[in-house]
Amino acid sequence: MDRLITQDLAIGYDERLIVDGLNLSIPTGKITALVGSNGSGKSTILKTMARIMKPQRGSVLLDGKAIHSQSTREVAKQLAILPQNPVAPEGLTVRELVGYGRYPHQKGFGTMSREDREIVEWAIEMTGLVSFADRAVDQLSGGQRQRAWIAMALAQQTEILFLDEPTTYLDMAHQLEVLKLLQQLNEEQGRTIVMVVHDLNHATRYAHHMVAIKSGKIVAEGEPAKVTTKEVLREVFGIEADILFDPRTGVPLCLPFELFRESLRTAKNREHQQVKSKQEDRAYGKQANAVTNG
Amino acid sequence: MNAFNTRHDAANARQMPVKGRPLAAILIITGGLAALALAMAAATAIGAADIRLSTVWDALFRFDPELSSHHVVRDLRVPRALGSALVGAGLAVAGAMMQGMTRNPLADSGLLGLNAGAGVMLAVCFAFFPQTPYILLMVYAFLGAAIGAGLVFGIGSMARGGMTPVRLTLAGAAVSALLTAVSEGIALMFRVGQDLAFWYAGGAAGITWPQISVLWPWIGVSLIAALLMSRSITLLSLGEEVAAGLGMRTRWVKTAGMLVVLILAGSSMSAVGSIAFIGLMVPHVARFLVGVDYRWIIPCSAVLGSLFMVLADIGARSVNPPYETPAGALISLAGVPFFLWLARRRGR
């Protein structure tokens, strides 16, 4: 049975609801990827599931208990969240940062116990940062920095780990570095991982479970192969794409080749009809630009 | 745990080893306290009136109410030194907490509208309730600081995309300018410019025992509260979402923290007037010396802030004797170049 589910969740800022009536279940011990276009509400859903945002209605249940009404510190022993693009204070070392992951387990003034220290060193080792442990986080490369933050979340020793766009702003090698680490954590330690990712191919390749979201609603969910269809991509991202299957792994790969928008279709029609007029050509160029930009 | 085996790698790293920081902090706190004791002794011994050390000693331990030199030591110099120390600690810790909570390296009671807000309230007091007793004056300064800070944070967070250090600083500058104009308007209309001018100049010269007796419980309790909150402040300095994810009640901590800041800054300002830059400079120096952990930054800021303020006050009476030079001006003289240096370093 899934440990974490949402019931009739409604989330919004002020009056405006971004998410309304969301029922979502996170498979335990799997990697779940939330995908959707910008502004679809996937980040908001992630934050609410990790209780750093409050829902306006409904609840998030962890083992059957609403997390928003539990002690936030107790919840922090069950689930950890790594926000999007966190920034460490200048001069904070990796070991110091990871040490803060022990916060929910400590009392009072926060003196590190022997156990705490061991867990910190273990998290540093897990993330391959041993030789960087005493470096300032702000002086590391993007990938190392993200691994340091993941190490902090690891030190929190939670079954469930939320990550909001952990690969954004990283180059390709660093993206892989982070995703492989997450995969390893899942496989070796059975952690439940929920992440928002932008790159569909990362989702299909590393996630066991995909949730496609549009306007705060679930459009499709399930195994990547089931979710990654032409129809879903058109609906969720507004793109036309070919779906291939990686010959090595059998994982679906999506190759977008065209935007799917009403406005673009009319523009294309015009192009066919009036291809000879240079003036019209120029006008189309403008319009097409406008469409891609929008 | 084979992580320990590879630990020697860390020795190659450029950064100071993590264990050195508490050591540095303890050194600073003990050394700073010793220096503070010396500075306060000097502040008691040095002044416009020429009083021999033996007389100073007698004034403290064999007080003779008939001797004016004994009164100088007891009624003027000692409260002045104590007051400077209290206020210096208060302003520095208030600045450190603001910088941590807002993650804004430029946060300071002067830059975030607290000084200007307190100034307006004091102008109102001087204009409409000229006989306000000191304790009420302090409460008004505190309220004014709250109003100033409220306006700055309100405007700063109104902008789309939320509060960034730059927005906050801009809002602070705008609100401060507005509130200062209001104070000056009140000063002109109700002819309290003289009282206000002294307040804006800033200095510990007027601190008396009755003021100290009101001041120290507030600042003392707030400093202890700041110390107790220091770990939470460190977490907040990692970012609000990170702190919330780690199980901290961010709203509660921010509210309590702001309250402590307002009490510290408001009561300090009611005693010595508008002294900018201690709250900005001292925490940066502390952070430079002991790293990013507010459990160390806050006590170090308190000690260094006290020391700095006591020294500035000694400077205030030694620069051009027998005249007093406003300590606020002396501090700004050191503070402005520091501020520019900081802004430049940040800009890179």
Add this chain to the structure above:
Amino acid sequence: MLRSKKEGKRTAGMFAALLLVLALALAACGGNNNAGESNGAASGSDNAAGGTNGGTAGNGAEQEEAANPQERTLTDALGNDVTIPANPQRIIAPYLEDHLLTLGVMPAAQWSVPNGVQDYLQAAGLEGVPTISYNLPPEEVVSFNPDLIIVNSPSLVQNDLYSQYSKIAPTFVLSDETTADWRAALSKIGEVLGKEEEAKAALEAYDQKVQETKAKLEGKLEGKSIAILWLTAKQFYMVDTKTASGAVVYGDLGVNPPNIMTEIPEENRASWNPISLEKLSELTADYIFLVNYEEGQTDSLIESDLWKTIPAVKAGHVYEMDKNRSWLYSGAIAGQLVLEDIERVLGE
């Protein structure tokens, strides 16, 4: 500080002057009604009042002048050639009213800060004369339709103000040096108004008065020293030997200035020397003349234990001078009032 001593002195002096202006504004709350009522009443009575003044010059001189009108051209401190009208009737000479009254001339408007005037001159004849703001706004000047403007400092006509004033009426500027010495100022204004004789007579009368006072106090001031203190906004100022009542007491009567004055090098002294309570504790003067703007304040500095240990205070030799007296002003009238006060206090 970084500035030179000379500059420091000037700045201190300007600051003190500013303070005086502010303090007068502050102190003169009670005078508000007077000024308000008089504005209406005095509109038509300026010339009539000329004959009723309590100054020293006689009416005969004025008639003589009126009988023999002649336009003259004089060069002022800025090198302007100023054509003085034959018989100026509507003179504006802010802060020079003491001299005008001495010469038997009633100004068209009198100097004021927002609601304060020169209190001591009201009884001497200015009662009922409308007020003009100390900084002489041109619109206000125009509204009085003056036929002669006399200004006591080049600093008042900076930024092209001179040309604005001189379009309204001939404007004569006194140098700061002249203004600082009331005898020179009186003589100069006598010259401008063609009343040299009256000026001379007034000076002689004053010197006569000085001699009389000296005679009355014969032996009583031998080897004694007097301190003249002004207390306002929790700050004591020591009146310099060349200013206001200081010029009378130390200059004309030849009384010794107090030890804490002579300890300050002459080039560092300002007109009003701010003096800390701490320095004041070393005061050995035999008598203190105190102009107290903190009258009735419970937390006033003169309620402090330290003040009460000062020898002159212990001996009961503190004489509080009414705010409405002339101890902070210069001029023949101001000086004579000071002489009267001293005679009354020490002469019995």
